[in-house]
Amino acid sequence: xxxxxxxxxxxxxxxxxxxxxxxxxxxxxxxxxxxxxxxxxxxxxxxxxxxxxxxxxxxxxxxxxxxxxxxxxxxxxxxxxxxxxxxxxxxxxxxxxxxxxxxxxxxxxxxxxxxxxxxxxxxxxxxxxxxxxxxxxxxxxxxxxxxxxxxxxxxxxxxxxxxxxxxxxxxxxxxxxxxxxxxxxxxxxxxxxxxxxxxxxxxxxxxxxxxxxxxxxxxxxxxxxxxxxxxxxxxxxxxxxxxxxxxxxxxxxxxxxxxxxxxxxxxxxxx
Numbered sequence: 054x055x056x057x058x059x060x061x062x063x064x065x066x067x068x069x070x071x072x073x074x075x076x077x078x079x080x081x082x083x084x085x086x087x088x089x090x091x092x093x094x095x096x097x098x099x100x101x102x103x104x105x106x107x108x109x110x111x112x113x114x115x116x117x118x119x120x121x122x123x124x125x126x127x128x129x130x131x132x133x134x135x136x137x138x139x140x141x142x143x144x145x146x147x148x149x150x151x152x153x154x155x156x157x158x159x160x161x162x163x164x165x166x167x168x169x170x171x172x173x174x175x176x177x178x179x180x181x182x183x184x185x186x187x188x189x190x191x192x193x194x195x196x197x198x199x200x201x202x203x204x205x206x207x208x209x210x211x212x213x214x215x216x217x218x219x220x221x222x223x224x225x226x227x228x229x230x231x232x233x234x235x236x237x238x239x240x241x242x243x244x245x246x247x248x249x250x251x252x253x254x255x256x257x258x259x260x261x262x263x264x265x266x267x268x269x270x271x272x273x274x275x276x277x278x279x280x281x282x283x284x285x286x287x288x289x290x291x292x293x294x295x296x297x298x299x300x301x302x303x304x305x306x307x308x309x310x311x312x313x314x315x316x317x318x319x320x321x322x323x324x
C-alpha cells in the first residue's frame with residue numbers, strides 16, 4: 054500500500070551482481086559505514102512472501118518493520134462468525150465510487166492500479182478517506198470461518214492526515230469479471246519501472262458485491278512496514294472472476310499473501 058501503502062509499499066527490484074561487486078570492493082577498501090548502509094538498503098528492498106525474507110522474517114529485515122513481528126493489531130485475520138458482534142451504531146460506512154481512470158503497475162509483489170484522480174472516497178463515521186490504489190492477493194489473505202478464497206482485492210484509502218482504511222473483497226471462481234476484463238488485458242507480466250496507462254476507466258461501483266454487508270475491525274497493512282491503526286472492512290459476499298482470469302494472475306503472482314495473524318482480543322463488527 055505507495056508511500057504509506059507500499060500494499061502495499063516500496064517495491065524495488067532485487068539487488069543484482071553489479072551491486073554485489075560494489076559491496077565486495079567496499080570490504081576490500083575498508084569502508085564499513087558504506088557497507089552497513091548498503092546492507093540496510095538491501096534488507097528493506099528484499100522482503101518477499103517466502104524463504105529467508107518471507108512473512109516470518111519481516112520484522113527482522115529492518116527496524117521500520119518492527120510492527121510485523123511485535124504489533125498486536127496485525128492483519129489479515131480469520132473472521133469467525135461466532136466471534137462477530139452486530140453493529141450497534143458505530144462504524145457507519147458510506148461508499149462513493151464512480152467510473153474512474155487508473156494507471157497499472159507490477160510493483161514486484163502484486164498488480165496494483167493507482168488512482169489518477171481523487172474522485173472516489175469512503176466516509177467512515179463522518180471522516181473522508183480518498184482511494185489511493187487497489188491491488189490483488191492470491192489466494193485471499195483474510196479467511197471467513199477458516200475458508201480461504203481464490204483471491205482477494207484490496208482497495209486502499211487514506212485521509213489527508215495519512216490515516217488508512219481498506220476495503221477487502223473476496224474473489225471466487227465463477228463468471229468472467231467484465232468490470233476488470235480490460236484491465237486484465239493490460240496486466241504487466243514483469244515488474245514495471247513506470248506505470249502503464251489504462252485508457253478505459255474502471256467502474257468501481259460495478260466491482261463491489263451486491264450485498265455490501267461487511268466485517269469491520271482495527272488492523273494493519275498486510276505488507277511491510279505492517280503499520281497499524283488501519284480500518285478494515287471485509288465484505289461478506291465475494292465477487293467472481295473466471296478460471297482463466299484467476300490463472301492469468303497466478304502466472305504472474307502465486308501465493309502473494311501474508312498468513313493470518315492472531316486476533317489478540319480485537320472486536321469484529323458486522324455492519
